[in-house]
Amino acid sequence: MKRRKYVEGILQQIRGFCNPRVELEQYVTPSEIAASMLATIDEQFDDIAGRRVADLGTGTGVLAMGCTALDADYVIGVDVDADALRVARENVQDFDFGVDFLLADVTKLSAIMKQRFDTVVMNPPFGTKNNIGADVRFLEAALSVGEVVYSLHKTSTRNFVRKVCEQRGASVEFLAELRYDLPKTYKFHRRNSVDIQVDFIRVENRSFPPVN
Secondary structure (H helix, E strand, O other): OHHHHHHHHHHOOOOOOOOOOHHHOOOOOOHHHHHHHHHHHHHHHOOOEOOEEEEEOOOOOHHHHHHHHOOEOEEEEEEOOHHHHHHHHHHHHHHOOOOEEEEOOHHHHHHHOOOOEEEEEEOOOOOOHHHOOHHHHHHHHHHHHEEEEEEEEEHHHHHHHHHHHHHOOEEEEEEEEEEEEEEOOOOOOOOOEEEEEEEEEEEEEOOOOOOO
16 A cells, blocks of 8 residues: 555656647546556566566656556656657656656557567557557557556457457456546547546466566
8 A cells, every 4th residue: 555655646746748649549647547557566466576567658657657666677668759758758857767768659569679578557548539449459569568468448348358368369357447537638528527437457468478
């Protein structure tokens, strides 16, 4: 509990997106949800401290910074948005954390990244509007570089996510069903916030070679 509160306190202080891009579905992961996710990963599964961790679609660095605070051995955040990574670097500097960042399209990661990771964490786009299937493309990218993957997906897609994992020889565990509050961020949003039911999942990449 103390470590979760410690991480949440850090994440509450970091900067969000300056100009969130709707086509990338950019929303800052709420600090409470992020801290709870990371505490579960760390305390129940021992998959952060001392591990090599990748945060895919890192945005302004919320999950990457949380993993660093929980003593990950190495952390890299990957994002396609240069402006978001600029903010992420500023956030890291504020706390003197050691996080690397890579400007890259996560969905093409297998072609450009040769590194392998013990753990992948991510809050991918949910695949709404003109971005249908983005969450699955992120999941496939994560499975190409990580031994264990932790991710958030809309509960309404649970059966499809399970099928995608099984087709790739991976086992999936649904750890929790969360209420994810999406705040009013873009001009077309009519309500101040919308609650979305989201699954927090753990995927074991059974065929993945051990990380050296």
